Amino acid sequence: MTLTLITGASSGIGAATARALSAAGHIVIAAARRLESLEGLCDSLEGEALPLVMDVTDPGSISSALEEAQAFAEARGGIEWLVNNAGAAESAPVTKADEALAARMMEVNFHGARRLMEALLPGMVRGGSGAVVNVASSAGLAGYAYVSAYCAAKHALVGYSRAVSAEMESKGVRVGLVCPHYVDTPMTAASLEKMAQKTQKSPEELRAFLASENPGGRLITPEEVADVIHSLLSEGANGSLVELDGSEPVGNGE
Numbered sequence: 001m002t003l004t005l006i007t008g009a010s011s012g013i014g015a016a017t018a019r020a021l022s023a024a025g026h027i028v029i030a031a032a033r034r035l036e037s038l039e040g041l042c043d044s045l046e047g048e049a050l051p052l053v054m055d056v057t058d059p060g061s062i063s064s065a066l067e068e069a070q071a072f073a074e075a076r077g078g079i080e081w082l083v084n085n086a087g088a089a090e091s092a093p094v095t096k097a098d099e100a101l102a103a104r105m106m107e108v109n110f111h112g113a114r115r116l117m118e119a120l121l122p123g124m125v126r127g128g129s130g131a132v133v134n135v136a137s138s139a140g141l142a143g144y145a146y147v148s149a150y151c152a153a154k155h156a157l158v159g160y161s162r163a164v165s166a167e168m169e170s171k172g173v174r175v176g177l178v179c180p181h182y183v184d185t186p187m188t189a190a191s192l193e194k195m196a197q198k199t200q201k202s203p204e205e206l207r208a209f210l211a212s213e214n215p216g217g218r219l220i221t222p223e224e225v226a227d228v229i230h231s232l233l234s235e236g237a238n239g240s241l242v243e244l245d246g247s248e249p250v251g252n253g254e
């Protein structure tokens with residue numbers, strides 16, 4: 001039984017990861033900004049779970065949330081696994097992008113994960129064990145039109161994770177990355193709504209379009225991503241990167 005802190009656990013991939021880890025017998029700390037959603041999730045889990053309010057863009061919020069998390073974790077073996085999943089995607093043509101958009105994308109998609117790693121890795125290194133999985137994206141490996149700031153932030157997360165995993169060699173701590181293509185979550189639903197307003201196409205047409213953009217020709221399920229996160233946490237080699245493109249069904253996610 002391992003205790004895992006998951007950011008962005010109020011929705012989508014993060015909530016699916018909390019369910020998968022809890023079903024496998026692990027204790028979960030489910031972090032995000034929306035307490036009500038986190039409480040609903042934690043109540044629905046069979047195992048022990050702590051809902052934790054944390055805004056990963058706010059260092060003060062992270063440190064007070066981590067105090068609460070460490071107090072909870074103390075009697076339960078400490079925080080051994082970390083899933084940096086909180087993220088947001090905003091689109092804009094580069095000709096209309098601005099400073100604030102770039103800052104928002106970097107804060108939530110890169111600096112949030114960096115802050116959590118900087119806070120928790122020292123304890124893991126001292127204990128000689130631990131695992132971190134960062135949820136980047138195929139946008140961390142390739143460029144996509146109209147989401148340049150999101151792509152830049154996810155590339156930053158991939159580069160940072162690779163550098164940290166090199167530092168973790170021989171320290172007993174493993175750092176891995178998962179890079180999914182389009183996943184069927186509220187984030188994708190919100191993007192479809194926005195695209196529908198801009199293009200006059202229906203969200204259903206656009207959904208089929210996004211599915212066809214994935215190499216596997218279908219949207220990935222959040223449960224498939226959760227399965228990959230779970231296996232990286234439990235047995236992934238340090239420096240692992242899994243790109244999920246919908247070509248192969250994963251675990252029980254289909």
Ligand SMILES: NC(=O)c1ccc[n+]([C@@H]2O[C@H](COP(=O)([O-])OP(=O)(O)OC[C@H]3O[C@@H](n4cnc5c(N)ncnc54)[C@H](OP(=O)(O)O)[C@@H]3O)[C@@H](O)[C@H]2O)c1
Nearest residue numbers: 008010011012013032033034055056086087182183185187
């Ligand atoms: N959907 C896709 O196609 C796709 C593809 C590749 C990668 N990803 C990545 O997968 C991760 C999860 O996305 P999802 O698709 O599951 O989206 P989602 O359903 O919108 O979930 C995003 C989560 O991030 C949390 N979050 C956002 N801003 C936050 C902040 N400032 N502090 C703390 N938590 C914050 C949200 O919780 P609150 O609002 O309650 O704070 C929510 O729980 C993201 O990093 C995303 O970039 C998604």
